Amino acid sequence: MPEQVKKRLEEEIRLLEHELTTELPAEIKKAVALGDLSENAEYHMAKQRQVFVNARLGQLKKRMGELAMVNLVNIPHDKVGFGATVVVFDSSKNEELTYKLVTSEESDVAQGLISTTSPIGRALLGKKLGEIALVVTPNGKRELEVLKLTTIHDVKEVSPEAV
Template sequence: MTEVTYYTREGLEKLKEELHLLKTEGRSQISKAIAEARDKGDLSENAEYDAAKEAQGHHESKISKLTNVLANARLIDESKLDSTKVLALSIVKIKNVNNGATMTYQLVSESEADLKSGRISVKSPIAQGLLGKSVGDKAEIAVPAGKIEFEIIEITR
């Protein structure tokens, strides 16, 4: 059974763009590599041809996986989400109760996660500990360094 994944508009567009590139430019490059290898002679002892065919198999597998992801992708209408609770796509400002440090994260799908830009996966331990909570709530979250208590300061979209 395939898992439904929720995406932002930008994340979904990025996936569609990647699939389009794989189907057009990617396939074109691989077919050229196969043709060049084929022109070099005997296919039974042509390592370059074998490598190009193997690359084609990997490429088609990637296209298949991405097509499957897109088939099960759902766009989240942010305007209809409850902003009083932490949900997917919420932008959450949290404070570490122990040291007073504040952080802001947006909870996104796994494929959109990018810690440098403040986007964490909804499946990450921090996001899992925050989901469903409201402003003022505290969450004790198990991280590799141990358990940390966070207080939710603000929830936006």
């Protein structure tokens, strides 16, 4: 798992756990002191926030577990996979584009960082040099021919500027 993604997830988990164990109980206690809970907006808002924070914590912890299980050994050496930088020719735009496949937390289309779960990322996964990926988008179908491929095994760390 990329370190910056791990740190960002850990920080969000830390903040939400603090809110859940410190801030929300104080808000609920204060709202209960106001009396009649059936018409107490502060109480209902705090309880709703508590449910949301619990759900978000569950999502984040699950995602941390998923990312921790990524085994770089299983990523192919000759096909597009996680961490690969790929130069493609987009026949619909008649131009070359460069993408790096990253986790959904790191994606930034403007920087050429696309998620492996995005339509383009999913279409490119498993493609070799010279193969064509068909991407279905709201604007129609796009054909992307793989012109150049650098896998995560070829380079230890590709900086975003190199993408």
